[in-house]
Amino acid sequence: MRLVSAFVIGLVFGLGITVSGMINPAKVLNFFDLFGTWDPSLAFVMGGALAVAIPGYRLVLARQAPAMAPRFQLPDTQVVDLRLVLGSAVFGLGWGIAGFCPGGALPALGTGERDVYIFLAALVAGLLIARWLQARSALVTRPL
Amino acid sequence: METEFTPLASFGGGLLIGAAAVLLMALHGRILGATGILGGLFRLSDLSDWALRAALVAGMAAGPLVYLLATGTAPELGQPVPAWAVALGGLIVGLGVSYGGGCTSGHGVCGIARFSRRSVVATICFMASAVLTVFVLRHVV
Known part of the structure; x- marks a missing residue:
């Protein structure tokens, strides 16, 4: 039941990404191209998502616990630091080059397009390199 | 390459994305962030956690x-950039989202929806950076 529900939730997300046009890197890049072939559609994607998620989260997080898990797992850090700012800026750089973001590319797996596999393979490589670098620096900076 | 302005389809798709985020929180108590879900697939410490992520990704891929x-009709996917740029962009995205702690779904939808200051800052940074990148690549270089 737990896995079936996760599959259905993934499907709702994947349909949303597909219907909205977020799945299409040409559309995503045009959203960023304010001074060229600008396509403002993706502002409506975010508007639609927040129109549901803001009131939905408010209702859900007022409960004691989720229905199928012992507790809510929310990030506990509140700190806005350089790592967050620079990391996000670097993400924007890659997004602007490729036109895919992780949430657009995972549903796009189902299209079988070659570029999606190239992007996801490179994305996973980047994730693993960052994980390795972070583990290394954690060893270096750990107090003796 | 021009693309058609689709406010209704995009808003409708956005509603579905928001609904998925709320459902995942209501049932499993988790943030629907593509970065976190994908990253966890490459961490084999907890099998039941891995299965949940795999089911989410399988559902996503079933979307199209x-x-x-x-x-x-199959969803339209343009190829606006060459394959090497897709690969380079992917690698950079992987590094960025790791240090930034999330991407469009995790920060841009889930984080903003719970009014996280970090997520608001992250979203402004990656959006501004993407606009700047596309400006430079399409109008300066």
Whole structure:
């Protein structure tokens, strides 16, 4: 039941990404191209998502616990630091080059397009390199 | 390459994305962030956690197929950049989202929806950076 529900939730997300046009890197890049072939559609994607998620989260997080898990797992850090700012800026750089973001590319797996596999393979490589670098620096900076 | 302005479809798709985020929180108590879900697939410490992530990704990938069955047309995917740029961009995205702690779904939808200051800052940074990148690549270089 737990896995079936996760599959259905993934499907709702994947349909949303597909219907909205977020799945299409040409559309995503045009959203960023304010001074060229600008396509403002993706502002409506975010508007639609927040129109549901803001009131939905408010209702859900007022409960004691989720229905199928012992507790809510929310990030506990509140700190806005350089790592967050620079990391996000670097993400924007890659997004602007490729036109895919992780949430657009995972549903796009189902299209079988070659570029999606190239992007996801490179994305996973980047994730693993960052994980390795972070583990290394954690060893270096750990107090003796 | 021009693309058609689709406010209704995009808003409708956005509603579905928001609904998925709320459902995942209501049932499993988790943030629907593509970065976190994908990253966890490459961490084999907890099998039941891994299975949950795999089921989510399988559902996501089924999205375009269900769309094809329902509408009779495959979703349109343009190829606006060459394959090497897709690979380079992917690698950079992987590094950035790791240090930034999330991407469009985790920060841009889930984080903003719970009014996280970090997520608001992250979203402004990656959006501004993407606009700047596309400006430079399309109008300066």
